[in-house]
Amino acid sequence: MAAPELLSDEGYRADGRRPAELRKVRARMGVFAQADGSAYIEQGNTKALAVVYGPHEMRGSRSKALPDRALVNCQYSMATFSTGERRRRPHGDRQAGELALHLKQTFEAAILTHLYPRSQIDIYVQILQADGGNYCACVNAATLAVMDAGIPMRDYVCACSAGLAEDTPLADRSPEEAAGGPRLVLALLPASGQIALLQLSARLHQERLEAALEAAGQACRALHAVLDRVVRDRLREVTALLGD
Amino acid sequence: MATAFKTVEPLEYYRRFLKENCRPDGRELGSITTADGSALVKLGNTTVICGIKAELAAPAVDSANKGYIVPNVELPSLCSTRFRSGPPGEEAQAASQFIADVIENSQMIAKEDLCIANGKLAWVLYCDIICLDYDGNILDASAFALLAALKNVQLPSVTINEETGLSEVNLKQKNPLIIRKHPVATSFAIFDDTLLIVDPTAEEEDLATGTVTIVTDDEDRLCSVHKPGGSPLTGAKLQDCITRAITRHKEVKKLIDKVIKSIKPK
Numbered sequence: 001m002a003a004p005e006l007l008s009d010e011g012y013r014a015d016g017r018r019p020a021e022l023r024k025v026r027a028r029m030g031v032f033a034q035a036d037g038s039a040y041i042e043q044g045n046t047k048a049l050a051v052v053y054g055p056h057e058m059r060g061s062r063s064k065a066l067p068d069r070a071l072v073n074c075q076y077s078m079a080t081f082s083t084g085e086r087r088r089r090p091h092g093d094r095q096a097g098e099l100a101l102h103l104k105q106t107f108e109a110a111i112l113t114h115l116y117p118r119s120q121i122d123i124y125v126q127i128l129q130a131d132g133g134n135y136c137a138c139v140n141a142a143t144l145a146v147m148d149a150g151i152p153m154r155d156y157v158c159a160c161s162a163g164l165a166e167d168t169p170l171a172d173r174s175p176e177e178a179a180g181g182p183r184l185v186l187a188l189l190p191a192s193g194q195i196a197l198l199q200l201s202a203r204l205h206q207e208r209l210e211a212a213l214e215a216a217g218q219a220c221r222a223l224h225a226v227l228d229r230v231v232r233d234r235l236r237e238v239t240a241l242l243g244d
Numbered sequence: 245m246a247t248a249f250k251t252v253e254p255l256e257y258y259r260r261f262l263k264e265n266c267r268p269d270g271r272e273l274g275s276i277t278t279a280d281g282s283a284l285v286k287l288g289n290t291t292v293i294c295g296i297k298a299e300l301a302a303p304a305v306d307s308a309n310k311g312y313i314v315p316n317v318e319l320p321s322l323c324s325t326r327f328r329s330g331p332p333g334e335e336a337q338a339a340s341q342f343i344a345d346v347i348e349n350s351q352m353i354a355k356e357d358l359c360i361a362n363g364k365l366a367w368v369l370y371c372d373i374i375c376l377d378y379d380g381n382i383l384d385a386s387a388f389a390l391l392a393a394l395k396n397v398q399l400p401s402v403t404i405n406e407e408t409g410l411s412e413v414n415l416k417q418k419n420p421l422i423i424r425k426h427p428v429a430t431s432f433a434i435f436d437d438t439l440l441i442v443d444p445t446a447e448e449e450d451l452a453t454g455t456v457t458i459v460t461d462d463e464d465r466l467c468s469v470h471k472p473g474g475s476p477l478t479g480a481k482l483q484d485c486i487t488r489a490i491t492r493h494k495e496v497k498k499l500i501d502k503v504i505k506s507i508k509p510k
Contacts, residue, residue, distance in 0.1 A: 086297040
């Protein structure tokens with residue numbers, strides 16, 4: 001089976017983007033009234049919603065409360081109409097559980113949990129339309145939602161996926177490109193350059209890792225610029241309403 | 245004094261948006277292209293999204309010329325702190341049953357229309373209603389979202405190849421669903437056995453001593469009255485509710501028509 005043509009002769013990808021180009025990002029914060037923090041992000045056709053409740057008292061078993069920091073509880077869910085084929089189980093399946101765990105671990109690295117001992121922070125992520133880069137869209141939406149809730153973080157958490165076409169690294173893989181070549185998912189804290197999560201699937205020669213990692217890092221930093229602008233615009237909006 | 249608070253007109257009191265599901269420029273939530281039909285409804289703060297997916301299946305043996313409509317209302321933990329994660333709670337199940345009843349009682353879609361080949365092939369419409377922000381009156385919002393999403397559904401035409409007996413789906417040719425009736429639900433919260441508040445918020449629902457939901461359809465006809473226990477209501481009050489529900493139906497229908505017309509064809 002011939003691998004699909006990832007990069008045309010002129011250097012364009014299947015959807016007309018350049019190798020380092022990200023899909024269009026649109027984000028909004030503070031979309032819901034009930035939640036402490038909420039955000040909605042669209043990356044290309046992938047639409048993700050993140051909702052944060054907390055920090056609040058531990059629900060359920062008090063014995064699980066950590067004496068020196070807050071517990072971060074994540075739930076990842078895909079709407080039944082989010083994929084081409086109807087999903088039978090929106091949550092509770094293995095993939096959702098794994099992604100929820102990854103989210104939890106990523107945000108435990110970023111949120112200053114030592115400020116809220118014995119409490120719980122809930123992060124719920126819902127995918128309304130899945131079109132590649134689900135985990136990345138979730139992380140980005142969750143970052144904005146945690147900011148909207150006013151929970152202090154070490155830094156933004158920006159996530160992006162990358163792939164390789166021959167020797168050219170591709171940033172922000174779309175689902176058509178997902179089939180060929182190695183896949184890399186990176187969640188980065190941009191200011192310090194620290195990696196919160198790194199996942200690599202398929203075989204890759206270790207010499208190529210540097211290039212792919214660099215491409216993903218660049219993409220994360222570009223995303224950071226976009227998200228930062230969204231947060232500042234939102235702050236301006238909110239203070240304009242409160243001021244005068 | 246009591247009459248002043250008696251019923252609150254929805255238009256003056258609450259902002260109500262029926263957001264369209266086709267957004268050409270950066271507005272809030274766009275259309276869901278993986279779903280065959282979608283709609284987002286905001287009733288004050290309560291936000292509900294409905295996605296419809298159509299699949300093919302064989303019809304049941306005893307009703308060979310009928311398709312299926314399967315509604316499901318989900319109240320995930322993200323919409324409010326009152327819902328825990330896990331299997332659907334009572335409220336979600338009751339809401340799902342309510343929507344199923346509305347579809348059945350109002351005959352909004354004739355199941356015969358969903359049949360493609362008698363006894364062999366029919367459409368199954370999975371209507372998934374997800375509440376994104378819970379601030380009371382989930383039944384009204386779910387019913388509106390369902391109606392708007394169904395009006396938005398485009399089903400590809402399916403033919404059965406005579407020789408092979410297999411179905412051929414033509415994705416290029418799409419037809420909208422035939423919606424025969426447009427049921428609209430109106431909910432009221434009962435306070436102290438006498439005061440009625442229309443379109444209650446979550447706080448009001450918690451304080452209320454009972455609720456009534458009235459579903460009306462196009463020709464000022466009653467589809468169903470749902471009064472699950474709660475404080476007793478006199479016949480006159482109930483009649484009053486029904487009259488108000490009929491008025492509200494006209495307003496909502498106008499809003500839905502306006503929104504559907506403004507959608508650009510795909």
